[in-house]
Amino acid sequence: MKKQWIIPLVLLFCCIGCAAHPPVNTVTQTSTIDVLLAGGYDGDMTCGELLGHGDFGIGTFDRLDGEMIVLDGQVFQVRADGRVYRPPAGLKTPFAAVSRFEADKSVGLSNLDYPGLQQVLDREISDPHLFYAIRIAGRFSKMHTRSVPPQEKPYPPLAEVAATQPEFEMEDVSGTIVGYRCPAYVKGINVPGYHLHFISDDRKQGGHILGFELDEGRAEIDRCNKFVLIMPESAEDRHQLDLSRDRSDELEKVEK
Amino acid sequence: MKKQWIIPLVLLFCCIGCAAHPPVNTVTQTSTIDVLLAGGYDGDMTCGELLGHGDFGIGTFDRLDGEMIVLDGQVFQVRADGRVYRPPAGLKTPFAAVSRFEADKSVGLSNLDYPGLQQVLDREISDPHLFYAIRIAGRFSKMHTRSVPPQEKPYPPLAEVAATQPEFEMEDVSGTIVGYRCPAYVKGINVPGYHLHFISDDRKQGGHILGFELDEGRAEIDRCNKFVLIMPESAEDRHQLDLSRDRSDELEKVEK
Numbered sequence: 001m002k003k004q005w006i007i008p009l010v011l012l013f014c015c016i017g018c019a020a021h022p023p024v025n026t027v028t029q030t031s032t033i034d035v036l037l038a039g040g041y042d043g044d045m046t047c048g049e050l051l052g053h054g055d056f057g058i059g060t061f062d063r064l065d066g067e068m069i070v071l072d073g074q075v076f077q078v079r080a081d082g083r084v085y086r087p088p089a090g091l092k093t094p095f096a097a098v099s100r101f102e103a104d105k106s107v108g109l110s111n112l113d114y115p116g117l118q119q120v121l122d123r124e125i126s127d128p129h130l131f132y133a134i135r136i137a138g139r140f141s142k143m144h145t146r147s148v149p150p151q152e153k154p155y156p157p158l159a160e161v162a163a164t165q166p167e168f169e170m171e172d173v174s175g176t177i178v179g180y181r182c183p184a185y186v187k188g189i190n191v192p193g194y195h196l197h198f199i200s201d202d203r204k205q206g207g208h209i210l211g212f213e214l215d216e217g218r219a220e221i222d223r224c225n226k227f228v229l230i231m232p233e234s235a236e237d238r239h240q241l242d243l244s245r246d247r248s249d250e251l252e253k254v255e256k
Numbered sequence: 257m258k259k260q261w262i263i264p265l266v267l268l269f270c271c272i273g274c275a276a277h278p279p280v281n282t283v284t285q286t287s288t289i290d291v292l293l294a295g296g297y298d299g300d301m302t303c304g305e306l307l308g309h310g311d312f313g314i315g316t317f318d319r320l321d322g323e324m325i326v327l328d329g330q331v332f333q334v335r336a337d338g339r340v341y342r343p344p345a346g347l348k349t350p351f352a353a354v355s356r357f358e359a360d361k362s363v364g365l366s367n368l369d370y371p372g373l374q375q376v377l378d379r380e381i382s383d384p385h386l387f388y389a390i391r392i393a394g395r396f397s398k399m400h401t402r403s404v405p406p407q408e409k410p411y412p413p414l415a416e417v418a419a420t421q422p423e424f425e426m427e428d429v430s431g432t433i434v435g436y437r438c439p440a441y442v443k444g445i446n447v448p449g450y451h452l453h454f455i456s457d458d459r460k461q462g463g464h465i466l467g468f469e470l471d472e473g474r475a476e477i478d479r480c481n482k483f484v485l486i487m488p489e490s491a492e493d494r495h496q497l498d499l500s501r502d503r504s505d506e507l508e509k510v511e512k
Binding site: 032034035128129130183184185186187188189225226227228229230231232233243244 | 288290291384385386439440441442443444445481482483484485486487488489499500
């Protein structure tokens with residue numbers, strides 16, 4: 001190669017590198033939880049675009065077709081049959097949050113249920129006004145999850161869908177918990193507190209976590225001080241949704 | 257110049273251009289309104305850094321030392337004496353929101369007060385769930401503003417400071433209104449609805465707007481669908497602030 005091409009090529013790769021690498025310590029989210037609670041299930045951002053903002057995260061899919069887990073740059077879809085699918089890069093999401101996972105600290109865990117885990121993590125978290133990405137590899141004697149089935153228009157509110165959600169009970173399963181702890185001030189935008197999904201090591205089971213018994217595991221915590229909200233431009237129906245009222249009670253029902 | 261330097265130089269300028277240019281349609285904010293309401297007045301982001309995120313916006317300064325107006329890439333500080341200062345690039349802000357202003361639409365205005373303006377703008381706004389930067393050049397028969405004096409530690413809550421705020425009445429003044437309309441879901445993070453500051457054309461008067469009589473003017477509206485929240489990492493005192501309760505009533509008192 002000719003010598004005069006070295007510098008331009010280095011610069012070009014720097015440019016591409018900068019553009020391709022999502023920023024650290026930044027949670028990027030498309031749309032809001034209140035749009036989802038109100039029945040705004042039309043996807044806008046593709047899974048491919050989403051991966052441009054992070055390699056780790058959670059969400060759902062177009063028409064509410066299952067629970068999303070993003071882990072190590074791969075998107076997994078736990079559908080209402082309880083099975084795990086690999087969605088095409090063009091499949092859209094109406095609501096998801098992702099980040100580029102780089103653990104700041106790590107803590108060993110044993111014999112914990114979901115409330116117990118939250119207590120342990122709360123003690124590890126220095127500032128409740130920041131965002132924390134949580135990744136836990138572990139062995140679980142019990143794991144209780146749910147998913148949601150795809151919806152038809154006119155979309156019912158999420159609380160109605162969740163009332164008949166399929167739930168899954170796993171036993172003696174190894175896998176990874178993926179999710180976030182968000183500050184209280186995200187109310188209406190995301191889920192205040194913990195919001196965690198699960199995927200098994202064999203990539204066959206998973207879902208939105210309702211409860212578990214963890215035997216042994218390790219939590220990695222990534223403190224994030226930046227939050228990017230991207231509101232879909234194309235959401236024609238959004239102005240018809242009632243986003244004025246407090247949906248905290250509905251969120252409580254849907255999450256638990 | 258030697259020919260082989262042309263391509264590397266073009267690439268270098270592209271890189272610098274990308275890095276230096278804040279993104280369009282993006283409101284970038286440091287810290288939250290609830291931190292400010294709770295008395296978190298220690299500045300974190302410098303005015304210089306802030307300008308890296310936008311050329312237009314509003315905020316306040318370290319120790320609550322006045323009202324900030326960012327217009328055409330220049331930062332103005334309306335202090336408690338009612339006069340306008342040009343702060344040094346190193347002065348920090350505890351709370352500010354900025355964007356790169358590029359008007360999407362423009363509307364002529366005449367004979368309006370503050371509530372009347374809000375009605376006109378609300379009709380121009382297509383989606384209340386997005387953010388809108390508002391810039392209005394006009395002639396005002398009356399303009400009523402306030403500023404706030406710098407505080408000493410332990411900082412009192414903002415509602416206490418605002419109870420004795422200096423207010424300013426201008427007559428027959430030409431100037432620019434600078435600010436945002438934020439969606440309802442930013443409650444706790446920013447000010448839902450309109451939050452507008454003013455600076456006179458002669459750059460001698462201004463402040464946080466409490467009311468006005470506009471004779472004639474033109475509003476430019478920049479629709480923004482991205483919101484970036486940067487929480488200061490260094491806010492040692494933040495975890496001592498009570499950010500759990502709803503401060504909507506305090507905000508109402510402080511804003512009006």
